[in-house]
Amino acid sequence: MDVTQHFVQNRDMNLIRRTLLWASTNTWIASHLPRRKFVQRAVRRFIPGESVGDVITESERLYKQNIPTIITMLGENVETREGTWQIVDEYRRAMDSARERALDIEVSIKPTHLGLDMGDALTFKNVSTLATHAAGYGTLWIDMESSAYTDATLELFRALRAEHVNVGICLQAYLKRTADDLESLLQIGPRIRLVKGAYAEPENIAYPQKDDVDRNYLSLAETLISHLERGGNGFLALGTHDSAMINPSVDRAREAGLGRDHFEVEFLYGIRRKEQKRLVEREVPIRILISYGDAWFPWYMRRLAERPANIWFVMRSLVR
Numbered sequence: 001m002d003v004t005q006h007f008v009q010n011r012d013m014n015l016i017r018r019t020l021l022w023a024s025t026n027t028w029i030a031s032h033l034p035r036r037k038f039v040q041r042a043v044r045r046f047i048p049g050e051s052v053g054d055v056i057t058e059s060e061r062l063y064k065q066n067i068p069t070i071i072t073m074l075g076e077n078v079e080t081r082e083g084t085w086q087i088v089d090e091y092r093r094a095m096d097s098a099r100e101r102a103l104d105i106e107v108s109i110k111p112t113h114l115g116l117d118m119g120d121a122l123t124f125k126n127v128s129t130l131a132t133h134a135a136g137y138g139t140l141w142i143d144m145e146s147s148a149y150t151d152a153t154l155e156l157f158r159a160l161r162a163e164h165v166n167v168g169i170c171l172q173a174y175l176k177r178t179a180d181d182l183e184s185l186l187q188i189g190p191r192i193r194l195v196k197g198a199y200a201e202p203e204n205i206a207y208p209q210k211d212d213v214d215r216n217y218l219s220l221a222e223t224l225i226s227h228l229e230r231g232g233n234g235f236l237a238l239g240t241h242d243s244a245m246i247n248p249s250v251d252r253a254r255e256a257g258l259g260r261d262h263f264e265v266e267f268l269y270g271i272r273r274k275e276q277k278r279l280v281e282r283e284v285p286i287r288i289l290i291s292y293g294d295a296w297f298p299w300y301m302r303r304l305a306e307r308p309a310n311i312w313f314v315m316r317s318l319v320r
């Protein structure tokens, strides 16, 4: 492939990605497309079902293969206090159900699903309730949403971390600020899930080129690994499917003497299953994040944007 072809292909990919990310936030599309049967069929590859029962059953199946999970209910920007309390209750029931079956299941939440648009105090109370419920069983993870919420999410994490050791936060390598954020969090012994970042962000705050994001990802992983190597508190979850991020970071973590109580690789359900198996065979600790619920449309659009080749699955479902 010559340079011009490469440039055109990259430009087209970026256009497809941006269009899919735009569709993920468009309310008309969000209310019409999910009703289509072929879209529902395609989404099954990434979401085993909509109910708590579905996600617990799938977690049980994976647990039998020595793969623990994280579960997350899809949804964001809940607009009533009562709505957020229902979500807290649902998560508590899911945790109880995991315990009854003695499964290793952690929970990951989105701050705007638990009230961030309505104020910090409400969100703090909701997430704190869940962290208390999860105590002794695992980490309560906080997802990172778009950059409009980065400051509030970091503040929420700091406040929670002062009261709970079992909270973790996601940091995004595409944001230019993340190196500074990580540096300042090291003092509190953070549990960090490091991802590349899934939202459409402007170039003044986020690296537009994949190479820069990848370079930053490896550098951030190194910062946390050296911190843990020096005996600092914390945990590194490599939330990526990219072998170019996973392999060197896992090698480096092992060289630093870090075991499963200090690091793991986290995948999204349904993505790179062979790679998951390969890591399990190498005794690399992994965990799969499974999403469930009926509010899957914006989430699914973000997954398509990450790998537009997945549109092929949608097309195949249309033909079937």
Ligand SMILES: Cc1cc2nc3c(=O)[nH]c(=O)nc-3n(C[C@H](O)[C@H](O)[C@H](O)COP(=O)(O)OP(=O)(O)OC[C@H]3O[C@@H](n4cnc5c(N)ncnc54)[C@H](O)[C@@H]3O)c2cc1C
Residues within 6 Å of the ligand: 142, 143, 144, 145, 170, 172, 193, 195, 196, 197, 198, 199, 239, 240, 241, 242, 243, 266, 267, 268, 271, 272, 289, 303, 304, 306, 307, 310
């Ligand atoms: C456990 C976990 C939690 C996450 N939490 C957050 C969060 O809180 N906030 C946030 O902004 N983002 C989150 N993400 C998403 C993340 O930011 C990336 O958008 C996503 O992981 C894709 O980037 P990548 O690191 O896999 O690398 P890429 O460079 O995008 O992909 C590397 C390779 O992985 C495979 N791959 C990647 N994505 C897909 C896909 N959708 N379908 C099929 N194959 C694929 C392909 O083989 C691709 O070549 C999370 C990701 C994971 C794994």
